[in-house]
Each structure stands twice: as C-alpha cells, then as structure tokens.
Amino acid sequence: MDTSTAPMTGQAQQQPRARRPHRPRKDYTNLDTVFESLDDLKTALRQYMDNATTPDALPQYVSCAMTLSTNAALPLKNPTDTPRSRRRPSYVPFEGFGDELDLGGHDVGSVIDEQHQQEQEQEQEQQLEYKTVLELVNIDQLKQRQIWQRAAAKGIVQQIQHLDGFKYCFNNNWSSKDDNGYRYSYTCLDSLENKDRHANGFRATNAATRRPGANTRGVRKPTYDCKGQIAVKFSAMRQSVEVVYKHHAIHKTVAERRPPPRKDSKRKSVTQQPVSEATPDASLLSFADHDPHESSFILHDVDHSAFQPYLDPVEPPVTKKPPRKSKDSATQPRSKRQKIQPVPPADQVERPLSLVEILQQSMAPSDTSLANHRPSPNQSPSPSPAPPLWQTPPSAPVAASSNTLPGNYAPIASRTSFNQAYSQPQPPDVGRFSKLAVPCFKCKAAHTQCDGLQPVCNSCQLRGTVCNYPSVLRFDKAPVPDSRWVQGRSESVWFTIQR
DNA sequence: ATTGAGCCTTCATCTTACGC
DNA sequence: GCGTAAGATGAAGGCTCAAT
Structure with a gap:
C-alpha cells in the first residue's frame, strides 16, 4: 500500500516537508490495499481475522493497518455531540425478560425494550449521515475538523464492533502535525476493565475507611489483557484515513458476556459465589471453578496444585460476609467519590513480581523458589507473592523463553489450546510486557x-x-497488572500492619 | 439507602525515538 | 545531543446497576 502517491492538498503542499512517519511501535501488518469503502475494509478485516484463528486454538493476535481512500464514505456517529445523553443501563432487558412474570410480552420490560429499540433506531437514523474521507480530511476549521473526524472515527469503530463483537471505548485523541489530521484511539472494554479492577483493588472499601481493618474484598473477575485497540488516523497529507486494528480475542464478546436469562431467581452477585476457605486468591480459584458464566474461559482448566504453595492463609478465612449494617452512624453522606487511599509504602508492602521475575523464579530450582515465597510462621506477616491469575496474550519475548513453560507457572501450560497458541508464530512485541x-x-x-x-x-x-x-x-509507578491478585492480599496485610 | 463493582470518559504524565 | 511528536499508560471522576 503506497499512500504517498495520494494527491496532496494545496494547504498540505505549502507545509514544510513532513517528518518521516514514526516507525510503528508495535509491528502490524499493512493490508496491502487502499479500500474504496468501509465495507471493503470490513470484509478484508474479517478475512484477516479468520485467517488468524486456527480451529480449536486461541485466536491469534490480530494486528493490521488498513487505509481508506478519499472516496470512501464514512458513517458519522453523533456528529453534533453536544452534552451527551445519559447512557443506557448496561444491563438492558433482553429477550424473554418478563416471561417468568407471565406478562405475555406486554410488561414493563417490553415497554423499556421498545424505548430501547426506538433509541436504537434513532441512533441508526443518526448514523445515516455520511461524509467522504476527502471531505473529512480537508476541513479547514480545526474545531470542526476535530468534531467531524471524531464522529467518523466513532462510526468506523462502531462498524468494527459489529464485525468482531467486542466493545471499544474512546481512549485518546490528538492532532498529528505530520499528517495534519486528528487521531483517535479506542481501547477494548476489557483492557479498561482490567484497569478498573486493578484500581478497585487498591481502593479501600468504604467500610474500611470507617473501620480500619474492615477491608474485606470479595472475589473479582479474572483479568487478562487483550491489547484490543482501534486507532483511526486522519491524514490531510496523505488524503486518507488509516485504521489500525489490534486485538487478541482471548475473552468473550459483548454478546457472550451478557447475563444469562433470568429464571425465577435474581442474578447472583460475584460475592454470592461459593467462597472457599482461605485467602482471596483461594476463593478466586473456587469462584473460577464454580462460575461457568464469567470465569470458565480463563480459569477453568487451571491446575490448582500449581497454586497450592502460595495459598497459605495470610488472613483468617472469610467464611461469610458479615451482615451489612443498615445504617452506620459514623458514616458521613458520601457526596463525592472518595479519594483513593494511598497505596502502602513500598518498603512495607512487597513489590509485586513481574512476569519476568516469576518466570525467572520458576526456572530456578523449585524448592528454593517456593521456599522464598512461603512465609515463615515466625516471620511477621508479609504478603506472599502469588502467581498472577490474569493472563496476557503470549508475547514474543516471553514466549521465546517460555514455549515450554516451567511447571510452577502451569496454568497456561495446562491448556491445550494455549499450548497450541504458543506453538504458533507469535506477534512481535505484543502486550504490556513489550517493555521487556x-x-x-x-x-x-x-x-x-x-x-x-x-x-x-x-x-x-x-x-x-x-x-x-x-x-x-x-x-x-503503579504496579503492572500481574500484581492484581497479589495486591488484594497485600492490601489486607497492610491493614493488619496498621492495626 | 447504602455499597461495591463495573462502565465510560477525560486528562495528565511518561516513554520512545525521529530528525534537526 | 536534544527538542519534541507520537502514542502508551495511569489516575481519577461521574455515573449505573445489582445486591444488601
């Protein structure tokens, strides 16, 4: 694909010679075509994704760049995006809701559903507005350019969302001086959720704020990093729009994540899942076993024995959540979100291990590496680093040294499909651990x-x-994701120390 | 009504490396 | 050598929702 031959605008020609584009941080494949329409692009992306997935194996990391020509018409999503309307509840009524109440499809749920449908139709109508790439990249007014290009970027992302079934959220946008256009990056919702879960893990509970030591966090969903990202780059210099798609589809799609149909019972909360006998880590394992809806994909085949050395309880086992008081007199009404409690100083809470260190340790003789982790009964409580229960797409640097993952880091190795995935060519420099x-x-x-x-x-x-x-x-800076499940324990210890 | 977790956005800061 | 563009990452907040 050679976009340098694209016609230049007069405005662009007056500008000084553009810097050579950055070498891509992460290598991705340029699909060697300039697509005349968004549909063509989607078709090519679909084919590319299909080719990247082998039967009975995890999908490969898909990363490719595609260019839209000047003639391509782009759907505009909320181009006049004034203060945006309140977003719809994430758990919208699904088909069949209300059946158990014998409302015969004329229930409140269906009314809500109709409203929802109407809103969707309105959205789709709104989406019928199109602008060509030529128009979009040649808007003179910066503010207008930003608005329209953002609307088009959103439209493109929405199309890709329909294609791959995942949800992407706006992450960042900036103006590219070289390209003379705006760039928009969208991140896969799951990547963001990782961050949220991570943040929630550090944040003290409100109960703990009032009663030091009362911080007991329930189990949380497993985390993994799919590296999902869509970047839309508008370029007046090249008179084109480039779409860079990166995703490792190791998690469920939006549709698959949708809550199961309600029968006669309410949805079970995470905290209602069977909680096993020990630390949050152990209860997570239990959760992973018993909740087929959320965790089976990631943790179903985990070899629990691999974790046993790490499961020495640090806290007294939490058998049951204490009944929540209806009113706490010490509580001030929470007007704003509470400030995050400071993370315990590094010298008091053990630094979480990186994947590299875990791998290094597990490659060392197992008795010593495990002994290092197992807290001595005589020692003051110190957080024992547990292996991460989140997973990251196999990355080249790690995979290179871990095609035969050592036994102590067995969860991944126990998965046949993961083994297959590992045995296949891996993308270079993928993932957070690209910082290797x-x-x-x-x-x-x-x-x-x-x-x-x-x-x-x-x-x-x-x-x-x-x-x-x-x-x-x-x-x-903030710990990397592999510390998440460790941190839950560290946090507990921190409160223990404080007392 | 309260709470914790999740959803989504915005903005700030940091890292990498191009090119003068 | 270094200014700075590009873009990756982190922090935080406003909000919703289900459970209690």
Whole structure:
C-alpha cells in the first residue's frame, strides 16, 4: 500500500516537508490495499481475522493497518455531540425478560425494550449521515475538523464492533502535525476493565475507611489483557484515513458476556459465589471453578496444585460476609467519590513480581523458589507473592523463553489450546510486557532507537560502546497488572500492619 | 439507602525515538 | 545531543446497576 502517491492538498503542499512517519511501535501488518469503502475494509478485516484463528486454538493476535481512500464514505456517529445523553443501563432487558412474570410480552420490560429499540433506531437514523474521507480530511476549521473526524472515527469503530463483537471505548485523541489530521484511539472494554479492577483493588472499601481493618474484598473477575485497540488516523497529507486494528480475542464478546436469562431467581452477585476457605486468591480459584458464566474461559482448566504453595492463609478465612449494617452512624453522606487511599509504602508492602521475575523464579530450582515465597510462621506477616491469575496474550519475548513453560507457572501450560497458541508464530512485541524490550542505557540516554538485542544492541555495536540493560522491569509507578491478585492480599496485610 | 463493582470518559504524565 | 511528536499508560471522576 503506497499512500504517498495520494494527491496532496494545496494547504498540505505549502507545509514544510513532513517528518518521516514514526516507525510503528508495535509491528502490524499493512493490508496491502487502499479500500474504496468501509465495507471493503470490513470484509478484508474479517478475512484477516479468520485467517488468524486456527480451529480449536486461541485466536491469534490480530494486528493490521488498513487505509481508506478519499472516496470512501464514512458513517458519522453523533456528529453534533453536544452534552451527551445519559447512557443506557448496561444491563438492558433482553429477550424473554418478563416471561417468568407471565406478562405475555406486554410488561414493563417490553415497554423499556421498545424505548430501547426506538433509541436504537434513532441512533441508526443518526448514523445515516455520511461524509467522504476527502471531505473529512480537508476541513479547514480545526474545531470542526476535530468534531467531524471524531464522529467518523466513532462510526468506523462502531462498524468494527459489529464485525468482531467486542466493545471499544474512546481512549485518546490528538492532532498529528505530520499528517495534519486528528487521531483517535479506542481501547477494548476489557483492557479498561482490567484497569478498573486493578484500581478497585487498591481502593479501600468504604467500610474500611470507617473501620480500619474492615477491608474485606470479595472475589473479582479474572483479568487478562487483550491489547484490543482501534486507532483511526486522519491524514490531510496523505488524503486518507488509516485504521489500525489490534486485538487478541482471548475473552468473550459483548454478546457472550451478557447475563444469562433470568429464571425465577435474581442474578447472583460475584460475592454470592461459593467462597472457599482461605485467602482471596483461594476463593478466586473456587469462584473460577464454580462460575461457568464469567470465569470458565480463563480459569477453568487451571491446575490448582500449581497454586497450592502460595495459598497459605495470610488472613483468617472469610467464611461469610458479615451482615451489612443498615445504617452506620459514623458514616458521613458520601457526596463525592472518595479519594483513593494511598497505596502502602513500598518498603512495607512487597513489590509485586513481574512476569519476568516469576518466570525467572520458576526456572530456578523449585524448592528454593517456593521456599522464598512461603512465609515463615515466625516471620511477621508479609504478603506472599502469588502467581498472577490474569493472563496476557503470549508475547514474543516471553514466549521465546517460555514455549515450554516451567511447571510452577502451569496454568497456561495446562491448556491445550494455549499450548497450541504458543506453538504458533507469535506477534512481535505484543502486550504490556513489550517493555521487556526496553532500550539499553546508552540508547535511552542518546534518545536513539534501540533494537533490544542482547547482549549488545546494534546501536552499541556500531558505536562500540558497552551495552547494559536494566535488569528488571520498572515499578516506579503503579504496579503492572500481574500484581492484581497479589495486591488484594497485600492490601489486607497492610491493614493488619496498621492495626 | 447504602455499597461495591463495573462502565465510560477525560486528562495528565511518561516513554520512545525521529530528525534537526 | 536534544527538542519534541507520537502514542502508551495511569489516575481519577461521574455515573449505573445489582445486591444488601
């Protein structure tokens, strides 16, 4: 695909020579066609996704870039997006709702359903507005350009959502000086949920705010990082729109995640799931076993024995949630969201392990690595690092060293499909742990590109300098996702220490 | 009414590496 | 060498919903 041959606008020609586009951070495949319509693009993407999935195996990481030509008409989603209407409840009535009440389809639910349908129709009508790429990339007024391009980006994303069944949320937008257009990035909802669950894990419960030590968090859904992202790049320079699609479809689609039909009982909350006898981690395992709706995909085949060394209780087992008081006199009405409680200082809560460290430890003789984790009965309580129960798409750096995952990190290895997935070619540099390919000290200082080759990167080789790499991933900021399930325990310990 | 978790958005900050 | 564009990531808040 050569978009450099696209016609240039007069405005663009007056500008100084554009910088060469950044080398893509993450390699993705350019589908070697300029698509004349969004439908063509969707068809190609569908084919690409189908080819990336092998039967009985996890879908491969799909990452590709597609370009729309100037003639392509793009649907505009809420182009005049003034203060947006309240969003619809996430759990909308589904088909069959109200049947159990014998309302014969004329119940309140159906009324709501009709309203919902009407809103959908309105949305679809709104969506009938189209603009061509040519129009969109040549809007002079910056503000107008941003509004229209955003509307078109949203329209494109919505089309792709229909295609792959996942939900993407607006994440960021900025103006590209080189392309003379706006760029919009949308993130898969599951990636965002990871962050939320992570954040919720750090946030003290309201109960704990009032009564130190009362912080007992229930089990939460497993987390995993699908790296789902759609980037829409408008370029006046190239007179085109580029759509970059990245996703590792390792989780359920929106439709699959929809709650099961209600029978005569209410939906079970997560906290109602059978809670086993020990720490939050252990109860999570229990949850994973018993809840086929939410967790089976990720945790169903987990080899629990692999976790046993980590399951020494840190807290007294939580057998049952204490009955919630209807009114707590000490409670102030919560006008605003409470401030997040500060994360315990690093010297008091053990730093979570990175995947690399876990792998390194598990490659060490098992008795020592496990002994390191098992808290001595004489020791003051210290959080024992549990292996992560979230999962990340197999990434090249990790996969390279873990095609034969060591036994102590068995959950993934126990899955046949995962094994198959691992045995297949993996995308380079995928995922959060792409930071494994951190630049060496020299390249970082020189602001030069580092290929991450070890022991000596190409730049250092050319310069003839000593090449050194940071030994571990940084943890100077919020912990990386693999700490999530560890942190729940650390947090509990922190409150124990405080008391 | 309260609570915890999830949904979604916005904005800030950090990291990487292009190109002068 | 370094300014800075590109874009990745984190933090936080407003809101909804189901459960209590």
